[in-house]
Amino acid sequence: MNQIIQGDCLEVLPILPPATMIFADPPDNLGVEYNGFEDRWGDDIEYVQWLSDLVLAALKHNPDVFWMTYYWKWDYDLKGNLWSLARVRQNGYEVKPLVWWYSFGQHQQQDCASCFRPMLRLSKPGKEWYTDTIREPSARQREYGDKRADPRGRVPGDVWDGVWQESRVCGTFKEKRKWHKNQHPEALIERMVKMSTKPGDLVIDMFAGTGTVNRVCKRLDRQCIGIEISPTYCDKIREELSE
Numbered sequence: 001m002n003q004i005i006q007g008d009c010l011e012v013l014p015i016l017p018p019a020t021m022i023f024a025d026p027p028d029n030l031g032v033e034y035n036g037f038e039d040r041w042g043d044d045i046e047y048v049q050w051l052s053d054l055v056l057a058a059l060k061h062n063p064d065v066f067w068m069t070y071y072w073k074w075d076y077d078l079k080g081n082l083w084s085l086a087r088v089r090q091n092g093y094e095v096k097p098l099v100w101w102y103s104f105g106q107h108q109q110q111d112c113a114s115c116f117r118p119m120l121r122l123s124k125p126g127k128e129w130y131t132d133t134i135r136e137p138s139a140r141q142r143e144y145g146d147k148r149a150d151p152r153g154r155v156p157g158d159v160w161d162g163v164w165q166e167s168r169v170c171g172t173f174k175e176k177r178k179w180h181k182n183q184h185p186e187a188l189i190e191r192m193v194k195m196s197t198k199p200g201d202l203v204i205d206m207f208a209g210t211g212t213v214n215r216v217c218k219r220l221d222r223q224c225i226g227i228e229i230s231p232t233y234c235d236k237i238r239e240e241l242s243e
Contacts, residue, residue: 001202001223002214002241006234009206009227010057016225020201022063023192023213025184026054028071032182035230048077055082055122058206059093065123065196066093069100069184075118093122098158100188119160131155133194160191182209189216197222211237 005012009024027039029047041047051074058066070078079097098119136156140149175186189212193203199221205213208226214237217224228234 001225002218003224004208004211004214004226004228004234004237004241006228006231008229010054012227013057013061013204013206016061016204017202018062019204019225020064021193021196021203022058022061022066022206023189023203024054024058024066024068024206025182025209026051026068026070026207029074030071034182035232037229044077048074048081051078052081054206055120059122061204063204064127065121067192067196068120069117070120072114072116072118078120092124094125094127096121096123096158098160100160102185127196129195130198131195134191156191160188184209184212186212186216189213190220193217193220193222208237209233211240214241 005016013022027034027037029041029044030039032039041050051070055066055068058068098121099116100119101116103115132152134156135153138149138154140146141153193213193216197203200223202223202225203213203217205224205226208214208228210233211226214224214226216222218241226237228237
């Protein structure tokens with residue numbers, strides 16, 4: 001199964017089958033105009049509440065793990081909103097904040113540019129992680145040739161370094177879909193999928209965008225259902241998946 005469903009994720013998600021992993025990369029409330037959708041809420045409070053509702057909707061679907069990436073500006077407000085209501089803990093999920101630090105960030109002349117994106121991972125207690133699939137060469141191996149280093153490499157820490165594999169996707173990159181304004185690198189999604197699932201498991205993407213999660217799951221022999229509100233983007237993704 002690898003398909004795209006057109007619609008609002010909060011309306012579509014409840015009717016989908018159970019999934020091992022749910023992923024969300026929601027719009028950032030920055031006023032960006034996408035095909036058939038403007039990324040703008042009434043105010044910041046309304047937007048943060050929507051983000052919280054999004055998380056709770058995903059947890060209600062009862063996945064083993066939920067991953068979400070979001071704009072740094074909302075980090076404090078989002079976590080405060082969830083923590084103050086104790087809603088995440090009431091759902092029985094363990095919280096793990098991570099950071100994706102990427103190269104090719106947007107440069108600034110007058111201030112320090114943003115080169116990271118927070119990631120929120122919520123998982124059921126006792127969730128099995130397939131960490132051997134995402135090991136990377138350690139500093140001991142790369143820089144020192146230290147024989148004491150684990151030959152398998154190391155399990156990545158909670159700051160994912162995008163210099164080598166998970167760089168922000170720029171307009172000149174081969175994997176860039178030029179018909180969309182926002183796209184995560186496949187290497188970033190691949191690490192989440194490999195760590196969280198095994199072949200045959202179902203992954204749901206709440207904001208399919210360019211179909212990155214669908215493409216990664218197809219390559220890794222996972223099932224995937226992507227939800228996308230834009231009919232045009234849905235057609236583009238379906239066309240590519242059928243190739």
